Amino acid sequence: MTYALAPHPIPSIPVAGSDLRFAVRRIYCIGRNYADHAKEMGAEVDRSAPIFFMKPADAIVIGDADVPYPSATSDLHHEVEMVVALSGGGRDIPVEHALERVYGYGVGLDLTRRDLQAAAKKKGAPWDTAKGFDHSAPVSALRPASEIGHPDDAVLSLHVNGELRQQTRTSDMVFTVAEVIHELSKFYDLAAGDLIFTGTPAGVAALQRGDRFEAELEGLATLRGTIL
Ligand code: MN
Secondary structure (H helix, E strand, O other): OOOOOOOOOOOEEEEOOOOOEEEOOOEEEEEOOEHHHHHHOOOOOOOOOOEEEEEOHHHEEEOOOOEOOOOOOOOEEEOEEEEEEEOOOEOOOOHHHHHHHEEEEEEEEOOEEHHHHHHHHHHOOOOHHHHOOOOOEEEOOEEEHHHHOOOOOOEEEEEEOOEEEEEEEHHHEOOOHHHHHHHHOOOOOEOOOOEEEOOOOOOOEEOOOOOEEEEEEOOOEEEEEEEO
């Protein structure tokens, strides 16, 4: 096959402790998956209707890389989240088989143009420009589940300039990882290479140029970077 233009590079994430890379196909995100964050946003948790949105695969920023402050916002917010990487997929995946599709875990930031999201919510408009912008998905190296298992009660935290901004345990998720995969597979044919950002706890706040962030999934994954 001959392409009209050179094919674009495949976005990929390092696998910790190896020279392997995880090729990213899609990035799914779930909203309102921690009750304390839903509350701080003035929203209700609704177990009957999970909120999903997407980011482009090339929105990932690999750990220790700098993140440019995005255009068109004056209220860039951090949302620290556990990130799940899939090794397989399908549709209508039963909860009890969902974890068999997990390749591994990392930690990431669901960066958000909060001012644009608030305006979109008011108008009932889509969240794409608020959530799916360039460099909106910094993510750590992945740890394979074959090595670490499934961190269903790990401490998830974010420090900015050394100050603790967000902290929770992954056991506080409204939908567990298995339930998120099950729910998402009702809407999409999931596949190897998909990432899922699993929601953020309370404490979301603004990032400024020059801020240093450190996101951690306790003992498993760390993501550091600077907002430029
Ligand atoms: Mn989020």
